[in-house]
Amino acid sequence: MAIKYLEEYRDPAITRKIVERITAISKQPLRLMEVCGTHTMSIFKSGIRHLLPETISLLSGPGCPVCVTAQNEIDAFIALSRVEDVIITTFGDLIKVPGTDSSLQTERAGGRDIRIVYSTFDALEIAKKNPNKNVVFLGVGFETTAPTIAASILAAKEMNIDNYFVISAHKLVPPALVALMSTREVNIDGFMLPGHVSVVIGTKAYQSFFKQYQTPCAIAGFEPLDILQAILILVEQIETGAPQLTNGYRRAVTFEGNVKAQKIMQDVFEIVDVKWRGIGTIPDSGLKIRKEFAAFDAQKEFAIIVSESKEPKGCVCGEILTGIKNPTECPLYQKVCTPMNPVGPCMVSNEGTCAAYDRYHSI
Amino acid sequence: MKIDKILLDHGSGGKMSHQLITDMILPIFDNPMLEVLHDGAIFDIAKQRMAFSTDTYVVDPIFFPGGSIGKLAVNGTVNDLAMCGAAPLYLSAGLIIEEGLSLTDLGKILKDMALAAEKANVKVVTGDTKVVPKGAVDKIFVNTSGIGLIPRQVDISSHRARPGDKVIISGSIADHGMTVLTQREGMIFNSPVISDTAPLNHMVTKMLAAHKDIHVLRDPTRGGVGTALNEIAGKSGVGIKIYEEKVPLKKEIAGICELLGFDPFYVANEGKLIAFVAPDYAEKVLAAIRADEFGQDACIIGEAIVDNPGKVIMQTSIGGSRIVDMLTGEQLPRIC
Numbered sequence: 001m002a003i004k005y006l007e008e009y010r011d012p013a014i015t016r017k018i019v020e021r022i023t024a025i026s027k028q029p030l031r032l033m034e035v036c037g038t039h040t041m042s043i044f045k046s047g048i049r050h051l052l053p054e055t056i057s058l059l060s061g062p063g064c065p066v067c068v069t070a071q072n073e074i075d076a077f078i079a080l081s082r083v084e085d086v087i088i089t090t091f092g093d094l095i096k097v098p099g100t101d102s103s104l105q106t107e108r109a110g111g112r113d114i115r116i117v118y119s120t121f122d123a124l125e126i127a128k129k130n131p132n133k134n135v136v137f138l139g140v141g142f143e144t145t146a147p148t149i150a151a152s153i154l155a156a157k158e159m160n161i162d163n164y165f166v167i168s169a170h171k172l173v174p175p176a177l178v179a180l181m182s183t184r185e186v187n188i189d190g191f192m193l194p195g196h197v198s199v200v201i202g203t204k205a206y207q208s209f210f211k212q213y214q215t216p217c218a219i220a221g222f223e224p225l226d227i228l229q230a231i232l233i234l235v236e237q238i239e240t241g242a243p244q245l246t247n248g249y250r251r252a253v254t255f256e257g258n259v260k261a262q263k264i265m266q267d268v269f270e271i272v273d274v275k276w277r278g279i280g281t282i283p284d285s286g287l288k289i290r291k292e293f294a295a296f297d298a299q300k301e302f303a304i305i306v307s308e309s310k311e312p313k314g315c316v317c318g319e320i321l322t323g324i325k326n327p328t329e330c331p332l333y334q335k336v337c338t339p340m341n342p343v344g345p346c347m348v349s350n351e352g353t354c355a356a357y358d359r360y361h362s363i
Numbered sequence: 364m365k366i367d368k369i370l371l372d373h374g375s376g377g378k379m380s381h382q383l384i385t386d387m388i389l390p391i392f393d394n395p396m397l398e399v400l401h402d403g404a405i406f407d408i409a410k411q412r413m414a415f416s417t418d419t420y421v422v423d424p425i426f427f428p429g430g431s432i433g434k435l436a437v438n439g440t441v442n443d444l445a446m447c448g449a450a451p452l453y454l455s456a457g458l459i460i461e462e463g464l465s466l467t468d469l470g471k472i473l474k475d476m477a478l479a480a481e482k483a484n485v486k487v488v489t490g491d492t493k494v495v496p497k498g499a500v501d502k503i504f505v506n507t508s509g510i511g512l513i514p515r516q517v518d519i520s521s522h523r524a525r526p527g528d529k530v531i532i533s534g535s536i537a538d539h540g541m542t543v544l545t546q547r548e549g550m551i552f553n554s555p556v557i558s559d560t561a562p563l564n565h566m567v568t569k570m571l572a573a574h575k576d577i578h579v580l581r582d583p584t585r586g587g588v589g590t591a592l593n594e595i596a597g598k599s600g601v602g603i604k605i606y607e608e609k610v611p612l613k614k615e616i617a618g619i620c621e622l623l624g625f626d627p628f629y630v631a632n633e634g635k636l637i638a639f640v641a642p643d644y645a646e647k648v649l650a651a652i653r654a655d656e657f658g659q660d661a662c663i664i665g666e667a668i669v670d671n672p673g674k675v676i677m678q679t680s681i682g683g684s685r686i687v688d689m690l691t692g693e694q695l696p697r698i699c
Contacts (some may be wrong), residue, residue: 008682012682016682029526046683047682048681048683050685051682100604224679
């Protein structure tokens, strides 16, 4: 694999020009939400907030997979790790998220077999190598990860691997946008739409949302210039009163999206209502494994009973995820809730708003 | 039957232990102090300040492009001593070996240790070998301790950074951590990545010859440059400003970091140092670093400032600024 570093998207001279243009045309105070956690991180890492005029506030939305995973789902993951002969495989971010009375990290220290993988296919390998164990992959994330996880189920079926299971806690982005806009306290002037998700679902997936709410939307890539350009697009739309759904990430996102990935996702998953942390249940916003693949569904295979799940007291992750509050407005932020000892998921995940604030804010 | 693997008997303290040490270990490290196989090495030392350091190595995989656990174990302790301004003299080596390790692998590791020691001009003068049942350790863990002598007038400490000091880095960052990670995960890239593990003591000698009063030296190993700079900022009570575009980072390493979501400022280095030097002498010390074979890409990446004491602030390549905080939690386990 050849790696190209995207220097051209970090050019200081072009940056200056775009920032000057934004500053010149931005008149009214704006609240722009980046829906994706990777955008949040990139914004902080590149110091974009310090370059923007005061009129523009950037809010971080419900786009960090770990952050929006509901407490009962986290508790179910922990309960699964306690099942005999189960090997849990997961992306790294979930390890530290506190459940009601434990975390995967604590369970691992207590001897449970919990392994961090970089790909679902690593999890499949683990299943092949451990035929006497049941390997469960914790499926969290959005339309970005869902197709690869669906593909791993198809591969397991193809290869007759009968000890590989997935617990699906996947979430879908467009329904969350609808939920955000229909929440009364939420006040958003424009959306920076996620790049990776859009690569899969295409611009078309946002059409009905845009039609309904007429809120300016720009799909953005992840380099500093991609983000600044998306901000410029949104500011222009708002200042001229001409909202649009714009694809600002044309080198990766098409109108149709990745049709093959969409098909795999549809073959394996069906759409259901699910609960999002802090937002509540959103209709048609989650993915459940279809009946035809029930043999790979950890929820069916292991009867996991989660006694009452409790979200941590005082934690305002929900309001942070919807842009109603900033981390600094949370009574726990940096006092009881720190990256070393996180209370809520927004502080745990690398892409969480509170973690990003803690790491990069406050100059 | 020819034995080609480590057996529990090799750690028994009996005949097989003796055989392992005399047939395999002694010839490789070959020096009179070790040869006597006494319980400890005995030597004279001048009336001088000494530095004493220890470190344990558990890297997985034990062989990686650019080195092995053996090379790392010697260079690591040599560098810890060098960061105190000490010229390393003697090392101890403790091996904890998992039953079943192949003798070929053990031989390679020991040879790497001997070569690294020769390169750094230190002697392994005492050691210990333990064998534990399969599963009790992963292949082999190595501990090294070392002592070195600090020349007069040298006073290097994390407390001594002063506003105005230039921050020098001896070369590209994040090479070791990303090499080990990609090896471990079996990722193959077109551009090969190589660990930077190297002894830095000769470089430090050259730096001290250029200017005795170097304020701070640190090798940014686990936790990377970001964590090391934060420790210095905190201990010295200064702010540190660095310029992202000045920090040397190989394109392939930058690309892999990007792909996997790692921040190179928190990724480990094993053959790099950070120096804080008063501005008047910075260029001279920089030239001395560049004269060393492991310091050719050295450059000044920033300075210590009065504002924001205890904090590290980076001017990003697009002209924004952000805090570089200390790493919390594990970014990458078992990289050294």
